[in-house]
Amino acid sequence: MVPLSPLLLSETQAGSIAILVHKMQISLNQEHSRQYQSWFIKGIIMGLRENLGLETVRRLELRRLITATPDMLVRDAIQLMRKHDIGCVVVVDEEGKPDGIFTESLLRHLILSGSSFLDEPLKGHMADRCPWVKMTDPIQTVLEAMQINNIRFICVVDEEGKACALTGQKGLMEYIAEHYPRVVMVQRITPIKPVHKREGA
Numbered sequence: 341m342v343p344l345s346p347l348l349l350s351e352t353q354a355g356s357i358a359i360l361v362h363k364m365q366i367s368l369n370q371e372h373s374r375q376y377q378s379w380f381i382k383g384i385i386m387g388l389r390e391n392l393g394l395e396t397v398r399r400l401e402l403r404r405l406i407t408a409t410p411d412m413l414v415r416d417a418i419q420l421m422r423k424h425d426i427g428c429v430v431v432v433d434e435e436g437k438p439d440g441i442f443t444e445s446l447l448r449h450l451i452l453s454g455s456s457f458l459d460e461p462l463k464g465h466m467a468d469r470c471p472w473v474k475m476t477d478p479i480q481t482v483l484e485a486m487q488i489n490n491i492r493f494i495c496v497v498d499e500e501g502k503a504c505a506l507t508g509q510k511g512l513m514e515y516i517a518e519h520y521p522r523v524v525m526v527q528r529i530t531p532i533k534p535v536h537k538r539e540g541a
Contacts, residue, residue: 392480401514402505407432410463428493436502438495440466472497
């Protein structure tokens with residue numbers, strides 16, 4: 341059987357991640373018919389969609405959750421993000437339930453505004469809506485939450501509704517790469533050559 345070239349999956353912003361499957365490309369030798377190519381692509385897409393609907397969030401590689409309080413200063417939140425090398429902190433209430441989220445994207449907007457914000461509390465600069473999913477929700481829920489809220493990070497809550505982990509774009513990428521380790525590679529949207537091996541942490 342003629343070997344296939346890797347599928348190209350663009351590591352996009354959260355709002356565009358839904359088109360990952362659509363951007364899969366197969367390069368077949370001329371002796372393979374277009375009908376076979378179409379069948380192969382549809383088979384992969386159908387299999388992936390089925391898995392996303394059947395398997396739960398628990399199946400994803402979840403990341404450690406870094407939390408903050410609404411009264412924490414923006415300066416301290418930034419230090420937490422740098423210390424743990426993560427792109428967001430989830431703001432929780434007194435019960436540990438998600439109350440908001442502060443991300444790198446919000447920080448960039450604050451920097452561009454030129455306003456003095458470092459010594460102000462997070463509650464005045466965080467996103468009030470913090471998308472979350474349960475461990476028992478289908479993985480498809482993560483994808484939908486990212487699309488609706490145009491965000492890369494999704495908070496995971498336990499049975500009591502308390503924030504316990506983090507997932508999102510990276511978790512979905514790793515999940516897809518795990519299911520198709522020989523035919524999938526990740527391609528960043530930057531002017532660099534595609535990486536033909538799975539990325540590290």
